[in-house]
Amino acid sequence: MKKKIIYFIITICALLWVMPVSAQEVTLSMFPPITELFVKPGKTLLIGYTVQNLGDPTTLQFKVRGFSPQGDYGEMTIDNELISPIRFSLDNTDVTFEQPFFMKQRDTTQALLRIRIPEGTPEGDYYFAFLAETQPVPTIGGTTNSLAQATIGSNLLLTVTQTGLIEVKAAIALFSIKPDFIFHLFGKEYQVFESSNKVPVNLIIQNQGKNLIKPNGELTLKSMWGDKRTYPLLSQNILANSKRLIKTTDLNNTDPHLSALLSGYFVGPYSLSTNITFQDDKSQLVSTISFIGIPFKFLATIFGVSIISVFIILFIRKKSKE
Amino acid sequence: MKKVFFITVIAVILCAPPPLQAVNMNSNQYRIQFGTINIGGQKMNDPVNNLYNLTTSLGQTAAGEFDSNGYIVRAGFQYIYSRIPFIFSLSSIRADLGTLMPSTPSTASINVKVSFGGAGQYIVTAAEKGPLKNFSAIPISNTSCDGGINTCTIPLAKQWTSSSAYGFGYNMSGQDVPADFINSTYYRPFADSTVPETPATVMQSVNVTQNLTPTPNPQYTPAPALTGIPRDTTHQATMTFKANISPVQAAGNYYTIIQFLAVPSF
Numbered sequence: 036m037k038k039k040i041i042y043f044i045i046t047i048c049a050l051l052w053v054m055p056v057s058a059q060e061v062t063l064s065m066f067p068p069i070t071e072l073f074v075k076p077g078k079t080l081l082i083g084y085t086v087q088n089l090g091d092p093t094t095l096q097f098k099v100r101g102f103s104p105q106g107d108y109g110e111m112t113i114d115n116e117l118i119s120p121i122r123f124s125l126d127n128t129d130v131t132f133e134q135p136f137f138m139k140q141r142d143t144t145q146a147l148l149r150i151r152i153p154e155g156t157p158e159g160d161y162y163f164a165f166l167a168e169t170q171p172v173p174t175i176g177g178t179t180n181s182l183a184q185a186t187i188g189s190n191l192l193l194t195v196t197q198t199g200l201i202e203v204k205a206a207i208a209l210f211s212i213k214p215d216f217i218f219h220l221f222g223k224e225y226q227v228f229e230s231s232n233k234v235p236v237n238l239i240i241q242n243q244g245k246n247l248i249k250p251n252g253e254l255t256l257k258s259m260w261g262d263k264r265t266y267p268l269l270s271q272n273i274l275a276n277s278k279r280l281i282k283t284t285d286l287n288n289t290d291p292h293l294s295a296l297l298s299g300y301f302v303g304p305y306s307l308s309t310n311i312t313f314q315d316d317k318s319q320l321v322s323t324i325s326f327i328g329i330p331f332k333f334l335a336t337i338f339g340v341s342i343i344s345v346f347i348i349l350f351i352r353k354k355s356k357e
Numbered sequence: 358m359k360k361v362f363f364i365t366v367i368a369v370i371l372c373a374p375p376p377l378q379a380v381n382m383n384s385n386q387y388r389i390q391f392g393t394i395n396i397g398g399q400k401m402n403d404p405v406n407n408l409y410n411l412t413t414s415l416g417q418t419a420a421g422e423f424d425s426n427g428y429i430v431r432a433g434f435q436y437i438y439s440r441i442p443f444i445f446s447l448s449s450i451r452a453d454l455g456t457l458m459p460s461t462p463s464t465a466s467i468n469v470k471v472s473f474g475g476a477g478q479y480i481v482t483a484a485e486k487g488p489l490k491n492f493s494a495i496p497i498s499n500t501s502c503d504g505g506i507n508t509c510t511i512p513l514a515k516q517w518t519s520s521s522a523y524g525f526g527y528n529m530s531g532q533d534v535p536a537d538f539i540n541s542t543y544y545r546p547f548a549d550s551t552v553p554e555t556p557a558t559v560m561q562s563v564n565v566t567q568n569l570t571p572t573p574n575p576q577y578t579p580a581p582a583l584t585g586i587p588r589d590t591t592h593q594a595t596m597t598f599k600a601n602i603s604p605v606q607a608a609g610n611y612y613t614i615i616q617f618l619a620v621p622s623f
Contacts, residue, residue: 062446067432068473068621075427082430090446108563109478109622115553164620171614172450179454179489179611181598183467187445188620199429272623280563291563 061169062090063187071247071272072193073201077154081126084146084189086167088138094170096135097146099123102164102190104277107239108291113164113188121161121193122151135170156195159245160275164188192272194246203316204244208278210309210322211237230330234297235290238281238309240320242273249273250281252311252319254295259303266295268311301328441474441590445481445619452598452615457497458608460520462601469560471533471619474590478563478622484556485547486614489525489600497602497611499546500524511557514543523603525613531594533560544599550616560594563622 064087074080086095101114117123123132126147130136138144148165168186194201213235214226228234242248250273254266266283273279282288283295290296297307308323448468455463473479488496501524502509502517509515509526514537517526526544529535535558537543548554600611 059450060446060448061450062444062470064442064444064472066442068443068477069432069623071429071431073429078427080428080430082432085442087442089444104623108561110480110558110561111620111623112555113482113618113620115550162623166618166620169450179457179463179600179609180613181452181454181465181485181489182612182614183447183450183452184486184614184616185445185447185450186616186618187443188618189443190621190623192623274623282563291561 059172060090061093061183061185063087063095063167063169063185064089065165065167065187065189067189069190069192072150072191073199074150074152074193074195075197076152076156076158076195079149079151082148082150082191084148084165084167085143086138086146086187087143088140090140092137092139094135095138095167096133096170097125097130098133098166098168099148099163099191100166102162104162104274104279107278107280109271109279111164111190113166117163119161119163120153120156121163121195122153123163124149124151150191150193152193152195158195158197160247161193161195162274163191163193165191192247192274196246201246201248201314202244203246203248203313203318204242205248205250205273205311205313205320206241206243207238207309207311207320207322208241209237209239210324212307212324212326213237214326226324226326228301228326228328229332230301230328231332234301234307234326235293236295236297236307237292238268238294239278240273240281240311241278242275245275247272247274248313250311250313252309254283255308255310256297257306257308258301259305264297264299266297268294268309300330301326302330303328441472443479443619443621444470444472444591445617446470446472447617452596454598454600454611456608456610457600457602457606459602459604459606462520462599464597464599466595466597468593468595469531469617470591470593471560471562472591473562473621479561479619480558480622481560481617481619482556483527483547483559483596483618484550484554484616485525486616487549487551489611489613491607491609491611493607495607497525497600497606498523499549500526500544500599500601501546502526502544509543509545511546511548511554512537514538514545516542517544517599518542520601523601523606525598525600527559528597528599529559529594530597532592533562534594535559535561541597547615556616556618559596559617560592562592 066085070082072080100117101119102111105112125131126149130146166186166188169184171182171184212226215229215232216227218225218227236254240250249270250268251270252268256264266285269282269284271279271281281294285295288296304325304327306323306325311320452465452467454465457463469481471479471481488499490496500509500517502515503519503522507515526546528541528544529538530541545557548556550556
């Protein structure tokens with residue numbers, strides 16, 4: 036009888052004990068996130084990409100696609116096909132382009148990307164993304180499914196040049212602030228801020244040349260009192276024939292559409308200027324804008340307090356007369 | 358003897374070589390970080406108010422490297438500590454909407470996570486590989502949301518609350534999602550990569566991450582020392598799929614593939 040009870044309990048426990056089931060997760064990592072190449076035509080290079088599967092076992096495939104910049108904020112569009120004079124191949128013995136291979140959990144593989152720039156390749160920039168793409172597992176049926184196919188990429192910015200010299204041809208497309216008020220006086224426009232408000236700044240650089248450029252410079256804020264503050268600019272890539280918003284190194288500015296958000300108590304006229312140079316090029320871009328800080332809130336408070344004080348004084352006098 | 362020792366010590370201290378520094382030049386008017394001092398050079402003037410002159414040098418290290426090898430390779434971003442891999446994660450490869458019934462909206466969610474410590478900036482796009490189809494290849498059209506002023510498009514989310522508005526779409530919530538997803542009732546249709554349509558951005562950060570360990574390549578362009586508070590470099594959002602079929606559409610099971618692409622910005 037005892038044996039039967041023990042057998043019964045073990046059977047019940049076995050039936051109730053269920054392994055936790057989780058949906059199949061995909062987590063991929065890739066390094067390096069970006070590679071910049073300056074190459075002479077006729078050269079061949081080898082770049083190693085480390086790809087790690089940090090999720091469940093999956094099937095991956097490698098591919099290379101061209102991309103082009105979009106908009107002012109570092110966005111990009113990846114092409115569906117690879118059409119380029121640059122030649123790509125994988126040096127791996129066990130992996131080829133667009134051929135799925137299996138990766139276990141925590142498995143790491145290195146993709147050895149061979150890049151050949153044929154003789155006669157036109158000088159200029161070529162932009163590519165090296166992609167690792169999971170293969171969706173076919174649905175077994177039974178329910179409506181959206182199957183997710185995950186692709187992780189790394190950008191490859193390739194400059195083909197015979198001399199090593201690049202074309203630096205840039206302009207300031209936009210250097211502006213967003214004032215609280217604007218007023219015109221004697222044909223001149225004045226941009227006004229409430230003194231305690233932050234000053235949003237936008238700086239967009241246009242690259243009119245055929246090679247990517249990197250701005251080096253800063254924003255400089257000067258007050259009529261002689262105070263001066265500088266905000267270094269991040270040396271972000273501006274791809275050929277595109278525009279890009281350049282941010283300052285102030286990481287407290289989390290607005291993606293602003294270069295900087297200047298904080299302080301601004302009283303009186305200010306000038307905000309930018310000086311930008313590019314790589315080894317000697318030319319520089321310079322622009323200056325001005326604004327006025329007026330302590331409206333402070334003045335309104337003083338005015339309000341004065342009015343109330345006058346009323347109180349008048350009231351007290353009236354009372355004392357009575 | 359003590360005197361000689363004392364004089365020697367003093368002489369050694371006085372004649373000790375000065376501390377070595379990187380060639381950083383600055384004044385109130387200009388600054389050059391990691392300036393390269395070589396032969397030759399050229400003067401340039403401040404074109405605006407002629408306040409200063411700046412002398413540039415010739416013979417950059419990179420140029421010499423290019424001449425001898427025929428190439429220069431630079432991996433990683435110069436202004437952040439790039440030795441952190443870029444990581445992309447989906448909580449599930451399957452979003453299960455169940456068996457679709459007419460005028461009964463069905464939803465399912467997956468989490469999208471990006472860790473971009475070494476990438477600084479990133480972008481995640483999504484597109485469908487054809488519309489949702491059943492096994493007879495009958496498709497469910499992509500949603501237009503509630504229609505009228507609430508007609509959504511691939512790049513613009515609008516409200517989708519009506520049970521008589523049919524189709525297939527998605528909502529995004531969480532970090533770095535487009536601003537047009539005002540709340541959980543705002544949806545967009547997917548771009549169809551088979552058309553082909555340009556995939557829509559579903560997550561994006563243009564904010565460069567904190568340089569926790571500033572290690573700029575010294576042979577590279579000036580990398581300013583970054584300041585500020587450390588920022589969380591793993592961002593997460595939720596994509597909610599929604600499907601609603603009309604009474605003339607066959608109830609049952611439908612299927613499609615959603616292509617997610619995560620890349621660092623350039």
